Amino acid sequence: MTxxxxxLLQEVTGSDYKYGFVTNxxxxxxxxxxxxxxxxLISSKKEEPEWLLEFRLKAYRHWLTMKMPQWAQLTIPxxxxxxxxxxxxxxxxxxxxxxxxxPELKATFDKLGIPLNEQKTLxxxxxxxxxxSISVKTTFKEALAERGVIFCSFxxxxxxxxxxxxxxxxxxxxxxxxxxxALNSAVFSDGSFVYIPKGVRCPMELSTYFRINAAKTGQFExxxxxxxxxxxxxxxxxxxxxxxDENQLHAAIxxxxxxxxxxxxxxxxxxxxxxxxxGKGGIYNFVTKRGICRGENARLIWAQVETGSAITWKxxxxxxxxxxxxxxxxxxxxxxxxQQADTGTKMIHIGNNTxxxxxxxxxxxxxxxxxxxxxxxxxxxxxxxxxxxxxDSLLLGDKCGAHTFPYLEIENPTAQVEHEATTSKIGExxxxxxxxxxxxxxxAVGLIIKxxxxxxxxxxxxxxxxxxxxxxxxxxxGSVG
Amino acid sequence: MLDxxxxxxxxxxxxxxxREMLREGQAKIIDEKREQAFRQFRTLGGIxxxxxxxxxxxxxxxxxxxxxxxxxxxxxDVNLHDVFQCTVPELATDPVLTVNGxxxxxxxxxxxxxxxxxxxxxxAALKYPEMVEKHYNRYATAAEKDGFIALNTxxxxxxxxIYIPDGVVLERPVQIVNLLRAKADLMAFQRNLIIVGRDxxxxxxxxxxxxxxxxxxxxxxxxxxxxxxxHFDYCQVxxxxxxxxxxxxxFVSEHRDTSCDAxxxxxxxxxxxxxxxxxLNEEGGCCNLNGLYILDKKQHVDNFSYIDHIAPRCTSNxxxxxxxxxxxxxxxxxxxxxxxDAQKTEAYQANNNLLxxxxxxxxxxxxxxxxxxxxxxxxxxTVGQIxxxxxxxxxxxxxxxxxxxxxxxxxxxxxxxxxxxLQPLRDKIDALVESRLRGEFSKCHHCALQCRK
Numbered sequence: 001m002t003x004x005x006x007x008l009l010q011e012v013t014g015s016d017y018k019y020g021f022v023t024n025x026x027x028x029x030x031x032x033x034x035x036x037x038x039x040x041l042i043s044s045k046k047e048e049p050e051w052l053l054e055f056r057l058k059a060y061r062h063w064l065t066m067k068m069p070q071w072a073q074l075t076i077p078x079x080x081x082x083x084x085x086x087x088x089x090x091x092x093x094x095x096x097x098x099x100x101x102x103p104e105l106k107a108t109f110d111k112l113g114i115p116l117n118e119q120k121t122l123x124x125x126x127x128x129x130x131x132x133s134i135s136v137k138t139t140f141k142e143a144l145a146e147r148g149v150i151f152c153s154f155x156x157x158x159x160x161x162x163x164x165x166x167x168x169x170x171x172x173x174x175x176x177x178x179x180x181x182a183l184n185s186a187v188f189s190d191g192s193f194v195y196i197p198k199g200v201r202c203p204m205e206l207s208t209y210f211r212i213n214a215a216k217t218g219q220f221e222x223x224x225x226x227x228x229x230x231x232x233x234x235x236x237x238x239x240x241x242x243x244x245d246e247n248q249l250h251a252a253i254x255x256x257x258x259x260x261x262x263x264x265x266x267x268x269x270x271x272x273x274x275x276x277x278x279g280k281g282g283i284y285n286f287v288t289k290r291g292i293c294r295g296e297n298a299r300l301i302w303a304q305v306e307t308g309s310a311i312t313w314k315x316x317x318x319x320x321x322x323x324x325x326x327x328x329x330x331x332x333x334x335x336x337x338x339q340q341a342d343t344g345t346k347m348i349h350i351g352n353n354t355x356x357x358x359x360x361x362x363x364x365x366x367x368x369x370x371x372x373x374x375x376x377x378x379x380x381x382x383x384x385x386x387x388x389x390x391x392d393s394l395l396l397g398d399k400c401g402a403h404t405f406p407y408l409e410i411e412n413p414t415a416q417v418e419h420e421a422t423t424s425k426i427g428e429x430x431x432x433x434x435x436x437x438x439x440x441x442x443x444a445v446g447l448i449i450k451x452x453x454x455x456x457x458x459x460x461x462x463x464x465x466x467x468x469x470x471x472x473x474x475x476x477x478g479s480v481g
Numbered sequence: 482m483l484d485x486x487x488x489x490x491x492x493x494x495x496x497x498x499x500r501e502m503l504r505e506g507q508a509k510i511i512d513e514k515r516e517q518a519f520r521q522f523r524t525l526g527g528i529x530x531x532x533x534x535x536x537x538x539x540x541x542x543x544x545x546x547x548x549x550x551x552x553x554x555x556x557x558d559v560n561l562h563d564v565f566q567c568t569v570p571e572l573a574t575d576p577v578l579t580v581n582g583x584x585x586x587x588x589x590x591x592x593x594x595x596x597x598x599x600x601x602x603x604x605a606a607l608k609y610p611e612m613v614e615k616h617y618n619r620y621a622t623a624a625e626k627d628g629f630i631a632l633n634t635x636x637x638x639x640x641x642x643i644y645i646p647d648g649v650v651l652e653r654p655v656q657i658v659n660l661l662r663a664k665a666d667l668m669a670f671q672r673n674l675i676i677v678g679r680d681x682x683x684x685x686x687x688x689x690x691x692x693x694x695x696x697x698x699x700x701x702x703x704x705x706x707x708x709x710x711x712h713f714d715y716c717q718v719x720x721x722x723x724x725x726x727x728x729x730x731x732f733v734s735e736h737r738d739t740s741c742d743a744x745x746x747x748x749x750x751x752x753x754x755x756x757x758x759x760x761l762n763e764e765g766g767c768c769n770l771n772g773l774y775i776l777d778k779k780q781h782v783d784n785f786s787y788i789d790h791i792a793p794r795c796t797s798n799x800x801x802x803x804x805x806x807x808x809x810x811x812x813x814x815x816x817x818x819x820x821x822d823a824q825k826t827e828a829y830q831a832n833n834n835l836l837x838x839x840x841x842x843x844x845x846x847x848x849x850x851x852x853x854x855x856x857x858x859x860x861x862x863t864v865g866q867i868x869x870x871x872x873x874x875x876x877x878x879x880x881x882x883x884x885x886x887x888x889x890x891x892x893x894x895x896x897x898x899x900x901x902x903l904q905p906l907r908d909k910i911d912a913l914v915e916s917r918l919r920g921e922f923s924k925c926h927h928c929a930l931q932c933r934k
Binding site for chain 1: 533537821824834836837838839840841842843844845846847848849850851852853854855856857858859860861862863864865866
């Protein structure tokens with residue numbers, strides 16, 4: 001009995017990062033370093049058309065002129081961009097069906113709990129799995145195609161739907177947008193492509209699972225989601241990486257185009273390897289995510305749970321261009337040990353009667369630093385914009401930091417913009433109340449955090465909500481009491 | 482328009498040329514700091530460009546004017562005490578005048594309790610070198626990355642010195658009137674040092690006025706040291722004309738159980754930038770900072786604050802409100818910093834803005850940087866219009882739209898004005914704001930010059 005209990009305890013406390021394993025699949029990697037030749041090599045390996053190569057080179061040349069931005073509340077060790085492998089792909093020949101896929105690969109995604117095997121899926125979630133730089137397998141493709149939904153890897157989309165890719169690539173995040181966007185535009189390897197035609201409600205949740213496996217590599221994927229008029233899609237994204245002592249760079253781009261009356265819901269559970277308790281290793285997660293509500297009454301909803309990465313730097317943002325469009329942003333960011341996060345959102349109100357809502361909950365523990373940075377901009381001709389932002393920070397421990405940096409830029413008198421933020425620790429009275437009722441301090445903290453993050457978790461699709469809840473618990477394990 | 486490098490080079494050349502004049506008759510300590518500051522200015526690469534702290538402030542247009550700089554005291558051709566009349570006679574203070582950054586030579590000798598010193602900084606540095614050395618340029622280092630502060634230390638030659646000895650309570654408020662009066666466009670620097678001893682109390686009223694129509698660019702730094710259990714009340718009313726620009730930086734260093742209440746009202750001015758740096762160095766410090774800005778035409782007002790909670794158990798409250806009309810621009814940036822050991826901190830910060838026209842703009846940036854866990858910190862910022870429900874309430878009681886709007890705006894502003902402790906001044910500002918909101922008040926109304934009517 002005692003042993004069983006010990007095991008259980010071991011399982012719970014030892015489960016710091018349960019996705020830290022490495023898969024031994026044969027990988028096709030190119031040499032370290034970045035140059036025009038490397039970009040040409042990536043492009044040729046992927047058999048890309050000329051225009052895409054041009055796009056990459058243009059981005060690369062622009063990137064060379066840029067400097068790494070310094071404004072974030074982060075301490076980033078210098079990154080040697082010549083010491084990174086920009087392309088790594090699990091070797092596999094063209095596979096007709098799932099049984100032929102490398103069993104090691106299958107095992108990896110089984111370990112991660114990703115329902116790639118269609119027969120066994122209960123959830124009915126279509127999955128695109130991206131390992132290192134390459135999309136490994138996309139499920140339910142046929143079922144989706146019946147409705148006209150395109151859900152495939154980015155490289156496939158370039159081959160099969162070049163017009164769509166050409167039309168939308170870089171339309172929301174231009175190649176010269178920022179340092180990491182330029183880098184990504186130059187070397188991006190794969191990612192997901194989603195296209196929902198007019199009036200189609202995507203019958204299932206679409207999901208991409210990103211996995212970094214190979215050592216010394218960077219992952220640079222690109223996601224492009226287009227929802228035509230009256231379409232609807234809910235898209236989920238999850239990320240994990242092996243436990244390594246070195247830092248690995250992840251610089252992704254997500255572009256979302258939402259047309260008239262369409263709705264896109266983008267949920268993320270980000271759990272890249274955060275480094276060990278001393279802050280060694282971990283992923284640098286520098287991501288540019290942006291959506292545009294192009295048509296009237298378009299809706300874009302971001303929901304994210306950020307628990308991983310040594311350093312997170314991401315601001316999923318929305319350009320509210322269509323009249324009456326709506327965007328919401330819900331985020332829980334947890335930092336523990338030596339993690340650093342600078343995350344938030346941007347809401348750019350351009351169309352009339354646009355509305356946005358921001359709910360951000362930060363939890364910091366250990367020696368970590370957690371910042372919210374958000375911008376709400378109402379341009380001059382935008383009438384009746386409405387924004388409400390709420391940013392709360394919870395501090396668990398006296399060595400961590402919680403910071404709030406809201407930027408409100410208002411140029412129209414009809415706008416109504418509100419921002420409020422609080423920072424505090426869990427009240428002693430709250431803990432006392434729970435203790436008094438026989439709930440241990442650790443459980444009480446768990447309960448309070450659950451309630452605190454509940455506003456955000458409730459906005460996630462159910463399967464994700466469960467995972468997110470668990471992640472929260474694991475991330476904060478041992479940080480209390 | 483000039484570019485920033487040109488401006489920085491001009492400043493550097495000016496310093497090199499004027500070095501001898503700047504040093505003339507100055508105490509050693511001031512000159513030592515002057516040289517240090519100039520080196521710092523060089524190291525920083527000059528005045529701030531588009532840095533985080535000056536994100537929304539474009540100073541190039543005002544700095545591009547061709548200002549004159551004068552490195553010595555120019556006696557005025559009139560007695561300023563006759564020209565300047567305080568519009569709040571009920572205050573019964575003896576005003577201390579400064580002109581173009583210099584202590585006015587014609588100031589009357591004040592009847593002050595023993596030990597209290599109010600004089601020119603230049604004089605104080607020679608007379609009380611130890612005291613000045615102990616405090617001069619010790620607190621302004623909170624903004625060591627701001628080139629304008631370095632510029633002030635490098636160029637300032639005079640200003641006010643106030644010393645309140647331990648245990649002295651000054652019943653009458655000290656009124657400082659900063660006047661600008663010249664015959665050509667002028668750039669000036671002023672440096673004030675205020676030392677409030679243990680258990681001492683003082684109320685300081687600072688009024689900024691212009692007495693001629695030239696363009697001004699004023700760079701003022703005020704350092705305030707509050708010893709244990711000192712109580713300091715500060716009220717500043719900015720009322721200059723539209724081609725006057727100023728960078729007004731106030732540094733407060735608070736110690737055990739001190740309190741600092743500051744109210745700043747910006748009624749007029751072309752480009753006004755207020756920097757407030759408050760350091761809560763020891764336990765029990767308390768700081769209340771309130772600000773009101775009522776802008777129209779092309780005015781640009783920037784309020785920047787940095788409240789540094791260094792010690793545990795300190796409290797700070799900060800509230801800024803503004804009404805923007807015409808094509809005015811208001812920026813607010815407030816930062817509450819809680820250092821790792823500053824447990825039990827309570828800090829609050831709010832910024833509310835009313836925009837009246839399509840062309841008025843506001844940028845607000847309330848920041849919290851918190852590195853201690855047992856704290857209660859919150860902030861809020863709003864930008865909006867007059868509450869419709871409240872309007873409906875008033876309308877349903879038979880009050881006209883215009884009047885209801887006025888009442889609401891006045892209530893909005895009064896929320897800040899009510900913190901002013903000097904009652905005659907509070908009433909006066911209430912009246913000024915009301916007439917201003919009604920559009921009746923113009924700069925000329927109480928101006929000594931009475932020429933633009």
